[in-house]
Amino acid sequence: MGSVDGLISGMSTSSVISGLMQVEAAPQTALKAKVATQQKVVTAYQGINTKMKALLTASKALVDPTAWKGGVATSSSDAATATTTSSGAQSGALSFRVNKLAAAHAVVFNSTVAATTDTIMSGSSFQIDVNGTPKTVNVTDTSLKGVVDAINKTSDLGVKATAFQVSPGQYTMQLTSTTTGSASTFDFTSGGNPFTLGAEQIVSTGADAELLVGDPATPLKVTSSTNTFKDLMNGLTVTATKVQQPTDPPVTVTVARDNEGIATKVQAMIDAANQALSEISSQTKNKSGSVPGGPLAGNSIMSQVASNVLNTVSGGTASNGSYKDVGIELTRDGQLTFDKAKFIAALDADPEKTQALFIDTAQTDVTLKTGLADKLSGVADTATQTNTGTLSRLITSGNDAITDLNHRVDDWDVRLQARQATLQKQFGAMETALGKLKNQGSWLSGQLASLG
Structure with a gap:
């Protein structure tokens, strides 16, 4: 039943119903607020997960031992x-x-025809011996153009043909191997040169x-x-x-360790770690005065992830010295710094020791490896592994909570629709009752007036 605003009572029943429905919908409104809050939490976890995956990629680039070998070539x-x-x-x-x-084998013919449409052979096929292997070329058009097309359309022949103009009105043909090297040589088989273009002359001999x-x-x-x-x-x-x-003078080719390239990879790993730490700090910050806190304010799990990243550096390595020796240190505000020049100097002075600070090739148990890249890779992997990673499970749990809350919101839609219908029916009945009372009052007034 629709609204009957002011029909008898003069009151705005739709406004009254709307006000009552707002009160009735308070639990649903609270659920919607929880959905919005949970969505911010999941988005925060996803942002940290993205940064940690970038750290995993950057650290794995250094875990590969081949990344530390020679890589820059120069020629004199x-x-x-x-x-x-x-x-x-x-x-x-x-x-x-x-x-x-290296050279491709090529021959040219020393006689010409007046036009590319002139016939240059009889028969319907010929054979070319390519590096000892005879191959047949089938010809339907025996003109110069037709023969060139037939050669070029023969698959796996290893020879291409070109018709060209020697002088106005004088055309001949060149055959060229499609590959270079001594194995690219070719000749006609025992049938000999099938063309009426004169003798073949070698332009270049196939050579390695x-x-x-x-x-x-x-x-x-x-x-x-x-x-x-x-x-x-x-x-x-x-x-x-x-x-x-x-x-x-002879050519001297030198292959040297790509120190710049390795340093760039280390810088990328340190940058990725700092970006992950910054993201965690931003999402977990507490409220300060009028500045709101992050969606994960006070989240101890994320604080532990940040600590795990920082501890990879602060813990150092007992067997190979300090990471400070290769230019990596912690700052007071919880970030990592990288001195590229110091790193390259250490790499030049002792490549094996420097590499050992980043990857532990002697240890087969991943969890016991002491290299910085090993440890950062392990921390990032533990956090981001699909289904089992710390962040992956938190994201899944958060999304499940959002789904459950949305179902509860939907259930309230049904309940509120029913409640609104009931209120509209009740107020409609009230207006109807008031209308009857008004009619009865009018009748009584009329009766009383007739008595007077």
């Missing part, structure tokens, strides 16, 4: 370039001369690239079918770019 000459293909590249130096560059190492009189020869020599040293790729003259 523009005759060759050098790059490392993995973080585990072998440190060291190698000298050599670039004696040959060649480096000479050692005594110039009796050098060791290092060959590659391309100009790229992969794993010339472990993790090192060298690319030859030009042939050297006998009087040119």
